[in-house]
Amino acid sequence: MSNHIILVDEGCCIGTAVAAALRDAGFEVINASSPIGNESAGAVAMLLLPVDIANSRGATGRERYDNLQKADDEFQNNPRDHTTVGLNELCETAFPIWSRQINSSIQILDDEITGISQAIASMAEEISIAMNLCNVVVAEIVERTEDRSDGSDVRGKMEAVANALKSTVETRSTLLEDVKSLGPLTCGLESMANDVMEISTQTKLLALNATIEAARAGEAGKGFGVVASEVRALAMRSAEIAEAMVASSEDIQEKIHHTQMSADETAEVEVKVVETSNRNMTTILAVHDTTMNNLLVSLETMQGIDTTYKQSVSEAIIALQFQDRVGQILHNVSTSCDSGLEILAESIENNTREIDYEPWLVEMNTRFTTDEERQNLRAFMGDDEGSKNAVAGEVSFL
Amino acid sequence: MAKTILIVDDSSSVRIVLATTLKSAGYNVIDAVDGEDGLSKLTGEKIHLIISDVNMPKMDGITMVKKIKALPKYKFTPICMLTTESEESKMKAGKMAGAKAWIVKPFQPAVLLSAVEKLVLP
Numbered sequence: 001m002s003n004h005i006i007l008v009d010e011g012c013c014i015g016t017a018v019a020a021a022l023r024d025a026g027f028e029v030i031n032a033s034s035p036i037g038n039e040s041a042g043a044v045a046m047l048l049l050p051v052d053i054a055n056s057r058g059a060t061g062r063e064r065y066d067n068l069q070k071a072d073d074e075f076q077n078n079p080r081d082h083t084t085v086g087l088n089e090l091c092e093t094a095f096p097i098w099s100r101q102i103n104s105s106i107q108i109l110d111d112e113i114t115g116i117s118q119a120i121a122s123m124a125e126e127i128s129i130a131m132n133l134c135n136v137v138v139a140e141i142v143e144r145t146e147d148r149s150d151g152s153d154v155r156g157k158m159e160a161v162a163n164a165l166k167s168t169v170e171t172r173s174t175l176l177e178d179v180k181s182l183g184p185l186t187c188g189l190e191s192m193a194n195d196v197m198e199i200s201t202q203t204k205l206l207a208l209n210a211t212i213e214a215a216r217a218g219e220a221g222k223g224f225g226v227v228a229s230e231v232r233a234l235a236m237r238s239a240e241i242a243e244a245m246v247a248s249s250e251d252i253q254e255k256i257h258h259t260q261m262s263a264d265e266t267a268e269v270e271v272k273v274v275e276t277s278n279r280n281m282t283t284i285l286a287v288h289d290t291t292m293n294n295l296l297v298s299l300e301t302m303q304g305i306d307t308t309y310k311q312s313v314s315e316a317i318i319a320l321q322f323q324d325r326v327g328q329i330l331h332n333v334s335t336s337c338d339s340g341l342e343i344l345a346e347s348i349e350n351n352t353r354e355i356d357y358e359p360w361l362v363e364m365n366t367r368f369t370t371d372e373e374r375q376n377l378r379a380f381m382g383d384d385e386g387s388k389n390a391v392a393g394e395v396s397f398l
Numbered sequence: 399m400a401k402t403i404l405i406v407d408d409s410s411s412v413r414i415v416l417a418t419t420l421k422s423a424g425y426n427v428i429d430a431v432d433g434e435d436g437l438s439k440l441t442g443e444k445i446h447l448i449i450s451d452v453n454m455p456k457m458d459g460i461t462m463v464k465k466i467k468a469l470p471k472y473k474f475t476p477i478c479m480l481t482t483e484s485e486e487s488k489m490k491a492g493k494m495a496g497a498k499a500w501i502v503k504p505f506q507p508a509v510l511l512s513a514v515e516k517l518v519l520p
Binding site: 110113114116117118120121124125128313314316317318319320321322323324325327328369370371391392393394395396397398 | 407409410411412414415417418419421422452453481482483484489492493497498499500501502503504505506507508509510512513516
């Protein structure tokens with residue numbers, strides 16, 4: 001395979017790449033700046049030497065240098081001829097390799113970016129679901145616990161319980177006062193009963209005197225005696241009732257006294273209960289307020305994170321689209337390599353000494369799909385004027 | 399009822415980020431890898447919007463738009479081109495074919511969704 005030695009200036013990036021590709025293809029490559037000298041390094045990009053001239057593996061260093069110097073002189077005199085002849089083999093070897101490497105790069109880029117895109121999309125979807133869920137839960141908690149006009153909030157309910165307890169104590173206190181007011185009334189009743197007993201005693205004495213007077217009157221006083229006897233019976237009955245009234249009054253007073261004592265004891269307990277309840281409710285409401293504030297702070301923090309996250313996802317979505325642009329550019333480069341090779345082969349076949357590359361450039365231009373490609377070509381051609389195209393990301397309604 | 403958008407692009411990463419953007423806004427998404435695949439997805443179901451690339455293998459976006467406009471069921475379906483192409487001549491070709499909007503990649507999600515909201519069928 002190695003029937004030619006190719007002289008390449010490896011002092012530049014392209015020269016290094018060309019030399020590497022040629023060595024991979026089996027050519028022997030000599031660094032132009034090394035054996036020939038620096039005076040020719042700038043002029044020689046690549047020099048293909050016929051094997052009979054440059055087959056100097058067995059030659060001495062001096063012979064090898066002379067051969068190369070001779071070849072270099074020949075190249076300097078007519079470089080285009082040598083370059084054109086060697087370029088075909090170079091391109092036939094290097095272009096397909098470059099093309100395959102470019103296509104491999106496109107495939108690797110596509111696979112990797114697709115994987116990253118899929119991962120980011122999944123993460124974005126899961127984070128979005130989680131954030132929405134958190135927002136709903138926090139908003140629901142805040143709505144449930146915040147002040148409401150109908151008193152259905154936590155604070156309202158707690159205050160309602162406190163008010164109910166306070167109201168119960170007040171009602172019981174009023175009831176106790178009413179019970180206390182019964183004491184004097186029963187005393188009055190007892191006094192009235194005593195009066196009735198006094199009247200009954202006097203009536204009995206009166207009836208006794210009447211009976212005596214009726215007996216003294218004899219037959220004429222018999223009727224009066226019957227009346228006196230009935231009056232005496234009524235007086236005795238009145239006395240019995242008065243005694244019962246006094247007894248009942250004393251019983252009532254005793255029960256009122258017991259009730260009053262129990263109520264006083266209960267009132268003390270209730271006051272303590274209300275005080276304890278109020279303290280507990282104050283503590284609970286303070287904890288509730290703190291929790292509420294923490295929830296609101298958390299909600300604000302989450303909203304901030306949500307905004308940042310959406311911005312990050314948006315930026316990632318924009319960034320990930322570079323693969324599409326780079327893929328198209330690389331694909332066009334690969335296609336241009338293939339078409340360039342075809343043009344070269346055709347020129348060689350037709351023995352064309354000068355390759356007309358203009359049609360190739362025109363064809364390449366028609367394949368461009370991005371502004372970057374067109375700008376690069378314009379820069380190469382020294383044309384700064386470009387058509388006014390739409391700006392990336394903007395929407396044009398047609 | 400969520401609206402359905404058909405996205406047509408030969409780049410899998412663009413299809414993914416585009417679908418993610420549209421789904422986040424509540425749209426149903428159907429995807430296709432080129433113009434031919436895009437046409438095959440028009441099976442009678444209502445499509446509220448089509449977003450298509452221009453440069454694709456097998457059938458390019460402009461050709462697909464022309465064919466869609468010839469389909470009675472979908473001739474009024476709005477089509478938005480989403481492409482790296484920014485040349486005015488290409489945009490004119492898109493307009494002649496029947497496209498309603500032209501967005502040059504890379505798209506910004508918020509801008510794209512705003513345009514989609516304006517274009518999508520009720």
